[in-house]
Amino acid sequence: xxxxxxxxxxxxxxxxxxxxxxxxxxxxxxxxxxxxxxxxxxxxxxxxxxxxxxxxxxxxxxxxxxxxxxxxxxxxxxxxxxxxxxxxxxxxxxxxxxxxxxxxxxxxxxxxxxxxxxxxxxxxxxxxxxxxxxxxxxxxxxxxxxxxxxxxxxxxxxxxxxxxxxxxxxxxxxxxxxxxxxxxxxxxxxxxxxxxxxxxxxxxxxxxxxxxxxxxxxxxxxxxxxxxxxxxxxxxxxxxxxxxxxxxxxxxx
Ligand code: PGA
Numbered sequence: 001x002x003x004x005x006x007x008x009x010x011x012x013x014x015x016x017x018x019x020x021x022x023x024x025x026x027x028x029x030x031x032x033x034x035x036x037x038x039x040x041x042x043x044x045x046x047x048x049x050x051x052x053x054x055x056x057x058x059x060x061x062x063x064x065x066x067x068x069x070x071x072x073x074x075x076x077x078x079x080x081x082x083x084x085x086x087x088x089x090x091x092x093x094x095x096x097x098x099x100x101x102x103x104x105x106x107x108x109x110x111x112x113x114x115x116x117x118x119x120x121x122x123x124x125x126x127x128x129x130x131x132x133x134x135x136x137x138x139x140x141x142x143x144x145x146x147x148x149x150x151x152x153x154x155x156x157x158x159x160x161x162x163x164x165x166x167x168x169x170x171x172x173x174x175x176x177x178x179x180x181x182x183x184x185x186x187x188x189x190x191x192x193x194x195x196x197x198x199x200x201x202x203x204x205x206x207x208x209x210x211x212x213x214x215x216x217x218x219x220x221x222x223x224x225x226x227x228x229x230x231x232x233x234x235x236x237x238x239x240x241x242x243x244x245x246x247x248x249x250x251x252x253x
Contacts, residue, residue: 004035006037007038007039007230007240008041008060008206008227008228009026009040009041009235010041010062010093010231011042011043011046011062011234013043015043015046019042020046023040023053026241026244027053028055030241031055033247035247035248036247037227039060040058040234041088041089041090044061047061047081050085051085051086052085058087059086060086060088060089060119061076063093064077064081064091064114064117065113066109066110068113078118082118082119087120088120088160089114090124091110092104092110092111092125093164107123108150111148112150115158120158121158121160122161123159124163124164125141125145125148126141126163126166127140127141127165127166128166129167138183138186142186146190149194152195155195155200156199156201160227161191161205162207162229163180163184163187163207164207164208165209168209169209170231170232171210173209173210174210175209184207184222188224204226205226206225206226207228211228211233216242216246216250228243228247
């Protein structure tokens with residue numbers, strides 16, 4: 001089953017209320033590209049405000065705590081995100097793994113908790129350049145996924161995978177299309193084994209890492225690339241919408 005391409009902007013630790021006009025512009029323009037599912041993950045502080053602005057796009061968060069409400073200073077749990085208007089959460093991003101020492105086990109606990117709280121999940125995976133150069137990219141990424149995929153029966157509606165080679169994030173370097181296709185094919189096989197081919201067919205596998213309007217069309221046209229997770233280029237409506245347009249054109253081709 002071919003799902004709509006999913007283009008998700010990850011604003012990371014960027015954005016004050018001055019950025020709401022960008023979110024509004026993205027939302028209004030997204031209404032012209034209904035073949036593409038467009039979403040934004042602003043910082044926590046803007047989730048509710050962006051949610052109030054948005055008529056078309058999905059709003060999500062960039063992390064959540066694995067537990068329920070309680071004594072965890074500075075943390076936010078899934079039900080609080082839902083309450084603020086989030087419909088999904090990005091989990092296991094390499095910056096969380098690096099900056100906060102997040103393990104696959106913790107990420108798995110966060111995923112289970114987010115799903116329980118009614119959020120959809122975008123689970124990120126990806127290798128370092130050293131791991132790729134050692135020829136271990138595939139086994140590393142599949143290992144991350146095996147240790148963190150949730151035990152659910154209906155992943156189609158609730159789970160998206162984002163393959164983001166760490167060396168391509170924010171560096172201007174993108175993986176070659178052949179490398180992306182090979183990795184996405186391996187991830188697809190793992191999803192088939194884990195959930196059954198029929199059920200997992202609708203789980204999209206996004207690519208992330210220096211996606212821009214200029215390279216989006218080629219990446220998004222590749223087999224098994226179900227969309228993109230976009231960092232830097234999602235911070236302006238103009239560049240983010242360039243990627244949405246490329247996704248729409250790739251869909252038409
Ligand atoms: P980038 O970030 O597009 O700035 O490379 C992608 C990501 O980290 O999700």
